[in-house]
Amino acid sequence: xxxxxxxxxxxxxxxxxxxxxxxxxxxxxxxxxxxxxxxxxxxxxxxxxxxxxxxxxxxxxxxxxxxxxxxxxxxxxxxxxxxxxxxxxxxxxxxxxxxxxxxxxxxxxxxxxxxxxxxxxxxxxxxxxxxxxxxxxxxxxxxxxxxxxxxxxxxxxxxxxxxxxxxxxxxxxxxxxxxxxxxxxxxxxxxxxxxxxxxxxxxxxxxxxxxxxxxxxxxxxxxxxxxxxxx
Amino acid sequence: xxxxxxxxxxxxxxxxxxxxxxxxxxxxxxxxxxxxxxxxxxxxxxxxxxxxxxxxxxxxxxxxxxxxxxxxxxxxxxxxxxxxxxxxxxxxxxxxxxxxxxxxxxxxxxxxxxxxxxxxxxxxxxxxxxxxxxxxxxxxxxxxxxxxxxxxxxxxxxxxxxxxxxxxxxxxxxxxxxxxxxxxxxxxxxxxxxxxxxxxxxxxxxxxxxxxxxxxxxxxxxxxxxxxxxxxxxxxxxxxxxxxxxxxxxxxxxxxxxxxxxxxxxxxxxxxxxxxxxxxxxxxxxxxxxxxxxxxx
Numbered sequence: 348x349x350x351x352x353x354x355x356x357x358x359x360x361x362x363x364x365x366x367x368x369x370x371x372x373x374x375x376x377x378x379x380x381x382x383x384x385x386x387x388x389x390x391x392x393x394x395x396x397x398x399x400x401x402x403x404x405x406x407x408x409x410x411x412x413x414x415x416x417x418x419x420x421x422x423x424x425x426x427x428x429x430x431x432x433x434x435x436x437x438x439x440x441x442x443x444x445x446x447x448x449x450x451x452x453x454x455x456x457x458x459x460x461x462x463x464x465x466x467x468x469x470x471x472x473x474x475x476x477x478x479x480x481x482x483x484x485x486x487x488x489x490x491x492x493x494x495x496x497x498x499x500x501x502x503x504x505x506x507x508x509x510x511x512x513x514x515x516x517x518x519x520x521x522x523x524x525x526x527x528x529x530x531x532x533x534x535x536x537x538x539x540x541x542x543x544x545x546x547x548x549x550x551x552x553x554x555x556x557x558x559x560x561x562x563x564x565x566x567x568x569x570x571x572x573x574x575x576x577x578x
Numbered sequence: 579x580x581x582x583x584x585x586x587x588x589x590x591x592x593x594x595x596x597x598x599x600x601x602x603x604x605x606x607x608x609x610x611x612x613x614x615x616x617x618x619x620x621x622x623x624x625x626x627x628x629x630x631x632x633x634x635x636x637x638x639x640x641x642x643x644x645x646x647x648x649x650x651x652x653x654x655x656x657x658x659x660x661x662x663x664x665x666x667x668x669x670x671x672x673x674x675x676x677x678x679x680x681x682x683x684x685x686x687x688x689x690x691x692x693x694x695x696x697x698x699x700x701x702x703x704x705x706x707x708x709x710x711x712x713x714x715x716x717x718x719x720x721x722x723x724x725x726x727x728x729x730x731x732x733x734x735x736x737x738x739x740x741x742x743x744x745x746x747x748x749x750x751x752x753x754x755x756x757x758x759x760x761x762x763x764x765x766x767x768x769x770x771x772x773x774x775x776x777x778x779x780x781x782x783x784x785x786x787x788x789x790x791x792x793x794x795x796x797x798x799x800x801x802x803x804x805x806x807x808x809x810x811x812x813x814x815x816x817x818x819x820x821x822x823x824x825x826x827x828x829x830x831x832x833x834x835x836x837x838x839x840x841x842x843x844x845x846x847x848x849x850x851x852x853x854x855x856x857x858x859x860x861x862x863x864x865x866x867x868x869x870x871x872x873x874x875x
Contacts, residue, residue, distance in 0.1 A: 350642050350727070352726075371669060
């Protein structure tokens, strides 16, 4: 009993998924760049108005990152949820599909971070940024864009595995956990320590390790859920 | 013939309901199999289990000797065209064709293009804006043009008009003749597909109640009709699948009627006819229900 068709390698299957993901590039590539371009133009117009009015340059301006973070969270959700049934019907395994989607997320993060960095470079905002180097800024936004997509996919995977009841239970549990943590931090005076952990340069290495670990756990959780999801 | 799908004691239970109940059968390479049964009989669940889309409760499924669940090499030999396939919201027909072209190494773009024209499908229209029949036709195009070694259609014709359905059967058969493969077609339009099928699996209430070659099955049953007293004399020598009395007249579907019994019946003025596949399956499945009701009472 042998298969009549030769089989493809895992690398080839991941490439297939990536190409499937980018079959409709509008939502994944074009819209993020449109957001970048729109915010860039708004900032240019604002600066023009300020200069016309004789007001000295202010450091405040619309930032692209929050918009893109929200957008990528939603588009990552849509990508996974909408393409999963088609991919599974057309002979892909859940594992190959998930690995392919994670690869696509990395490509999207790379492209969008490149756009963000170019705009930041043009606007000369890098001087006020720590670490004050383009590479540092690029790495930071790439990381943020990738993390938010993986987080979105994992939350979506809860829905795909257990539908509405699972998502509701997760959100309720997450809310209770967050409130409990906030109350405990307040009661035991831990907010200063949390602030230092989040923002102090002394803890940069710890922070990166914690974030990497957290993202790895989130990505693995997404995989565990997708493995039992039904289209 | 080579067995490529082997299912043993397969069971799927959903909160107390056995959608598939201890099913065993085999599927051989290069043949057209009909998975027939009433609505809710367990056809879709069975196909979802075979293609690794649903998770079994018990039993064993082997495709090419491997469990298909999450087995990439096995899964890429299969195309499963579902009755209610969900497509990405922004996908147009051409995106679906390109997706299939990406994922199936035997994809025939020329054949797909011809089929799209035959079914008059607008390639630039969003999937969500197609009529039910057009969306079904897109599935049919992918199912045929992918030329996957195992092609599974789950009621692929929903919403398709009679012309489109006939076109589907014709093109499927033509392509199958040129490039034989294993096709499983789930349907309840039995008469329409009867001439396509090499083998029939009938599922009812989650159980396979018939597993037979189509020709063998056709020859296995007859309809006998005439005065009740004469017809019922033959009931002792054969299995009665269905019997209907209209006054003193009886029409029955029976199996295992010997050649001598047929000759004798004809001599006595009774009408003996072969039964269609649909008649046979209706009598089989309604018989199962009758037996169960009787047992319950």
